[in-house]
Amino acid sequence: MNKFIKQAALEVGFDACGIAKADLLIEDAGFMTQWLSEVQHGSMSYLERNFEKRTDPRLLVPGCKSVIVVLLNYFNAENQPEGAPKFAKYAWSASDYHQVIKYKLSELENLIVKQYGNECFNQQVQHSFVDSAPVLERRWAQRAGLGWIGKHTQLIANGLGSYCFIGTLMMNAETNYDEPSPDRCGKCTRCINACPTSALNGRSLNARKCISYQTIENREEVEPDIRGKLSGRVLGCDICAEVCPWNKKWATNHRHSELLPVGEILKHKNEDWENLTIGEFNSIFKNSAVRRVKYQKLMENISYVSGKNINTDI
Ligand code: SF4
Ligand code: SF4
Helix, strand or coil, X not given: CHHHHHHHHHHCCCCEEEEEECCCCHHHXXXXXXXXXXXXXXXXXXXXXXXXXXXXXXXXXXXXXXXXXXXXXXXXXXXCCCCCCEECHHHCECCCHHXXXXXXXXXXXXXXXXXXXXXXXXXXXXXXXXXXXXXXXXXXXXXXXXXXXXXXXXXXXXXXXXXXXXXXXXXXXXXXXXXXXXXXXXXXXXXXXXXXXXXXXXXXXXXXXXXXXXXXXCCCCCCHXXXXXXXXXXXXXXXXXXXXXXXHHHCCCCCCHHHCXXXXXXXXXXXHHHCCCHHHHHHHCCCCHHHHCCHHHHHHHHHHHHCCXXXXXX
16 A cells, blocks of 8 residues: 555655654654744744644544655746845745645545545545644654755755655555654754854744744734845745755756746846736736735835835735
């Protein structure tokens, strides 16, 4: 079954797949308790909810025995025009990656059901997840043998690097499991040294300091002490990924037509973004995950980077 599922995952278009036994994530539970108590998650209060379910998939999906983890490479080696406000590569896709992965997960599930029966999944509850708060996806990917969690707290996928989306499928059937991946960061500290806001300490990420959190998740304005350190980033941040030697070694262009970039991201210059209207924003990011960050927030971020007072009235 393990072999069948992995082969099926590749057939529906994922770049890698691994399977872990559904179990309590004891170490992560302790770590998260500490991290939340220090309010390092900023205003992401949803991370405080469903704590038990987040650390034990058997509580999230009754009957769950196995966690199938899939990866989708989104790396694109192209660059935005020199001096343009930078968008993290995960946000370049014209289609919302959540939808792309959800669709592929449903195709994978159908193949498993066809081969092994409907009882493989608990159809009464949600059992497939993409970027979803109740699932510690990176840890499951590590347990499923797909890679390790680097000091920048991202998954570094074996042979792919860290520019990967992660999806999970909770399965009620048992199968053979993959060996967890070992940590291969060694003595390297490049990501910690490169982070412009000192958000990394080698073990965890202080989300309140992270540019990614400040430019996307934080619904309020970017905090004043971070504004001058955005390093040209207006939506997410790839600095710690860019310096990682494993990405230099492994990251190669993705092959997914569904993840082709929004044309304007590769063409627009600084002044195009500074003068972006809400109509243009809605049209450019019509089906993109960027729509989750509102126009006003993006324009505020652009104004911090450009140092100009941009009119964000809508
Ligand atoms: S995403 Fe940017 S700000 Fe956040 S930890 Fe990495 S380098 Fe630092
Ligand atoms: S830059 Fe070095 S320490 Fe950071 S994730 Fe990559 S290998 Fe690990």
